[in-house]
Amino acid sequence: MLRVLIIGATSAIAEATARCYAARGARIFLVARDTTRLIDIAEDLRIRGATNVDHAMLDVNNQPAHAGVLEQAWQKLGGIDVALIAHGTLPDQSACESSVETALAEFATNGTSTIALLTALAPGMEAQGRGVLAIISSVAGDRGRQSNYLYGAAKAAVSTFASGLRQRLAKAGVSVVTIKPGFVDTPMTRNFRKGALWAKPDAVARGIVRAADRGSSVVYLPWFWLPIMLVIKHIPEFIFKRIKL
Amino acid sequence: MSQAGQSWGRYPDAKQSIIAISDRHHGLPATAETILPYGNGRSYGDSCLNDGGVLLHTSHLDRFIRLDVATGVLDCEAGALFSEILDLIVPQGWFLPVTPGTKFVSVGGAIANDVHGKNHHRAGTFGRHVLELELLRSDGSRRVCSATQYPEWFAATIGGLGLTGLITRASIQLRRIASPWMSTEVHRFDDLAGFFQLSESSDRDYEYTVAWIDCAAKGRALGRGLFTRADHAPACPDRRPSAPARHLRVPFVPPISLINPFTLRAFNALYYHRQRQPIVRATTHYEPQFYPLDGIRDWNRIYGPRGFMQYQCVVPPTAAEDCIVRLARIIGSAGGGSFLAVLKQFGALPSPGMLSFPRAGATLALDFPNNGNRTLRLLNELDDVVAASGGAVYPAKDARMSGHRFRQYFPAWESFSQFIDPRFSSSFWRRVME
Incomplete structure (x- = not known):
C-alpha cells in the first residue's frame, strides 16, 4: 500500500493530487497551516478510498517545528513512498520591491522552507533506500522576469537544490522529481485572466502522480511549457531587457 | 478583475469578476458589486451570469463530507459535480436519485435549478431528494434548511436560481442499484x-x-x-x-x-x-x-x-x-x-x-x-x-x-423575492424583473 506525505496539503494542486492517491487506497499524511481545512480534506479523502488519513498542523516558516511533524509522519505512515512538497504563495511582486521584509518573507515561504524540509526528509529516504521526493517548483524559476522575479528566484533555488539532491539520492534508489507547473486555475491565481494556457488542478495532479510513478526527473505540466520555457530561457539578454514578460 | 463569461448556450456575453470559494466555513467575500454563485456553467442562458457583478466560483468547494453506504445518504459540498459523485457511488451500489442529461452539473446548480430527469414521473425533481442544505447569506448567517427546519427558506432555495444565498453543502438521498x-x-x-x-x-x-x-x-x-x-x-x-x-x-x-x-x-x-x-x-x-x-x-x-x-x-x-x-x-x-x-x-x-x-x-x-x-x-x-x-x-x-x-x-415570484439575498443578483433576474 502506497504511503504518501503531502506538505501544503490545502493547496488546490496538492488536494487534487491527494485525491488521485486516495482513489488508489493510499495511506496519507497531510500537513498544512489550516486545521479546519485539513479535517475537511482528510474526511473527503477517506470517502474517496484512502485507507487511512492523518494530518498535522505546520507553518512551514516555523523551521524548529519541522522535525517534530516529519517524525510524526514517518511514524504514522511507517515509511514514505511519496513525499510531495506543495506549499507556496504567489507574492505580490511590487510589494516585494518596496519592502525588504516582504521580499525575504516570501523567499522564505517559497524557497528556504522547502530546502529545509527536503534537507530534513533526505536522510530518512536515503536510509530507506527507496521512494520519491516530489517538489512543486514552477516554470517561473526557469528565468527571472520582471513581473514575478522574487517568486521566480525562490523557485529557481528550489529547482537547483532539487537537481543536486537528485544526483545525491539517485545512488540510494530515491527519485527526486521536480515539477514545474505553468498557469494553473487555483484560488492562488484567482486574480488572473484565464486563457488557453491555463490548466485545471486535476490535470496537473494526474501529471504529478504519473511523474512520481515513473520517478521522472523534471516535468513541465502541462507538457507544452517545456518548449515555451526553452524559448524564454534562450532569449538573449539584450532583447530580454527590452520586452515585458 | 473583470472577465468575459458565458453560459452553456454561449449567449449572451457577460463580463463579471470571479471569486473562487474554497472553504465552506468562511463567510462571503466583501464586494462592491452584486454576487451570484456559479457552479459549472451548464445553465444555457443568463441565469448563471451576473453581468457587471461578481461570480462566486464553487468548483473548489467540492469535497465529500459523509457517505453512509448502508442508507445511501451523501453529504457533500455544493460545488461537487454529479460526475464525481457517480464515480464514487456507482461502484458502491448507489445512483443519483435524479439526474439531468449531463453529469457535469454541480450539486448546488442542481438544487438552484431544481433539475429533473427521465424519471420525473417516478421520482419528481432533484429537490425532492435533498434532505437538507446549508444556506450562507451575505449577512453572515447560516441556516441548515430542510422540509422541517426553515421550510420556507428550503422552498425558496430549491429552484431559487442561486439568489437566496450560497448553498455551501447538501445532503442527498441516493437510490440503490444492482449494477451500472x-x-x-x-x-x-x-x-x-x-x-x-x-x-x-x-x-x-x-x-x-x-x-x-x-x-x-x-x-x-x-x-x-x-x-x-x-x-x-x-x-x-x-x-x-x-x-x-x-x-x-x-x-x-x-x-x-x-x-x-x-x-x-x-x-x-x-x-x-x-x-x-x-x-x-x-x-x-x-x-x-x-x-x-x-x-x-x-x-x-x-x-x-x-x-x-x-x-x-x-x-x-x-x-x-x-x-x-x-x-x-x-x-x-x-x-x-x-x-x-x-x-x-x-x-x-x-x-x-x-x-x-x-x-x-x-x-x-x-x-x-x-x-x-x-x-x-x-x-x-x-x-x-x-x-x-x-x-x-x-x-x-x-x-x-x-x-x-x-x-x-411563475406566479410565486413575488413571495419568492422576499427571500433573495440583498447582495445577490443575476443577469436573468434583472432581465425578468424589468
Whole structure:
C-alpha cells in the first residue's frame, strides 16, 4: 500500500493530487497551516478510498517545528513512498520591491522552507533506500522576469537544490522529481485572466502522480511549457531587457 | 478583475469578476458589486451570469463530507459535480436519485435549478431528494434548511436560481442499484399520437422514459421519433463494470454554426431511420444512456460564435397533445427546426421549490442556433402558445423570455423575492424583473 506525505496539503494542486492517491487506497499524511481545512480534506479523502488519513498542523516558516511533524509522519505512515512538497504563495511582486521584509518573507515561504524540509526528509529516504521526493517548483524559476522575479528566484533555488539532491539520492534508489507547473486555475491565481494556457488542478495532479510513478526527473505540466520555457530561457539578454514578460 | 463569461448556450456575453470559494466555513467575500454563485456553467442562458457583478466560483468547494453506504445518504459540498459523485457511488451500489442529461452539473446548480430527469414521473425533481442544505447569506448567517427546519427558506432555495444565498453543502438521498447497467428499449413512433400512447403505457412500468422527435419532419410525419424506456439492470456478473473511456472534443469554435436547415434535416432523418425495427432492446452502460452528449466535450461550440438558445417548456396534461402539435408546426414553418428535440411527460409529484419549473404535463426541449431577431421572434411565438395553455418555460435554459411571461409562468415570484439575498443578483433576474 502506497504511503504518501503531502506538505501544503490545502493547496488546490496538492488536494487534487491527494485525491488521485486516495482513489488508489493510499495511506496519507497531510500537513498544512489550516486545521479546519485539513479535517475537511482528510474526511473527503477517506470517502474517496484512502485507507487511512492523518494530518498535522505546520507553518512551514516555523523551521524548529519541522522535525517534530516529519517524525510524526514517518511514524504514522511507517515509511514514505511519496513525499510531495506543495506549499507556496504567489507574492505580490511590487510589494516585494518596496519592502525588504516582504521580499525575504516570501523567499522564505517559497524557497528556504522547502530546502529545509527536503534537507530534513533526505536522510530518512536515503536510509530507506527507496521512494520519491516530489517538489512543486514552477516554470517561473526557469528565468527571472520582471513581473514575478522574487517568486521566480525562490523557485529557481528550489529547482537547483532539487537537481543536486537528485544526483545525491539517485545512488540510494530515491527519485527526486521536480515539477514545474505553468498557469494553473487555483484560488492562488484567482486574480488572473484565464486563457488557453491555463490548466485545471486535476490535470496537473494526474501529471504529478504519473511523474512520481515513473520517478521522472523534471516535468513541465502541462507538457507544452517545456518548449515555451526553452524559448524564454534562450532569449538573449539584450532583447530580454527590452520586452515585458 | 473583470472577465468575459458565458453560459452553456454561449449567449449572451457577460463580463463579471470571479471569486473562487474554497472553504465552506468562511463567510462571503466583501464586494462592491452584486454576487451570484456559479457552479459549472451548464445553465444555457443568463441565469448563471451576473453581468457587471461578481461570480462566486464553487468548483473548489467540492469535497465529500459523509457517505453512509448502508442508507445511501451523501453529504457533500455544493460545488461537487454529479460526475464525481457517480464515480464514487456507482461502484458502491448507489445512483443519483435524479439526474439531468449531463453529469457535469454541480450539486448546488442542481438544487438552484431544481433539475429533473427521465424519471420525473417516478421520482419528481432533484429537490425532492435533498434532505437538507446549508444556506450562507451575505449577512453572515447560516441556516441548515430542510422540509422541517426553515421550510420556507428550503422552498425558496430549491429552484431559487442561486439568489437566496450560497448553498455551501447538501445532503442527498441516493437510490440503490444492482449494477451500472441499464435495460433499455427504443420504440419507433410515427407521430405525436404514437408518442402519447407509448408514454401512457411506459410511465407505469418503466423508471426512465424520454423521446426524441424529428422536428424537421412535416405533414403526416410531424412528431415522429424514437421513444426510449429504461430501468436499472440487475447485476450481470459476466459484464465488467467499466465505463467507456473514449472522449471526443469539439476543438474550436467554427466561424459559422454547423447547424443549419440542411444539416438539421439530414441529421434528423438519419437519426430517425437509424433504427429499422420498431423496437430495439439492449443492455447498456448508464453513461451513454443518461449522458449521450457528455461523450463529446464542448459540443456547444458547434453552433459557432453566436451560440444557441435552448427552449424548454411544459404544457398541462389536458392540453398537451394539442399544444405540442401547434409548437411543432410553428417550428416546422419557421424552417429553423431544432437539432435535438426532446419530449417527455412529467408526472404529478409536486416540486418542492417555489420557483421550480417541473409540473404535470408534457415537456419539450429544443435547441436553436442563435439567428438574432429571427430566433427571438420564433421563441416569442412559442411563448404565446405555452402561456395560453397555462404552461411554463424553464429559466435554466432561458436567455430571452420577457418579464411579463416569467411572472405569468411563475406566479410565486413575488413571495419568492422576499427571500433573495440583498447582495445577490443575476443577469436573468434583472432581465425578468424589468
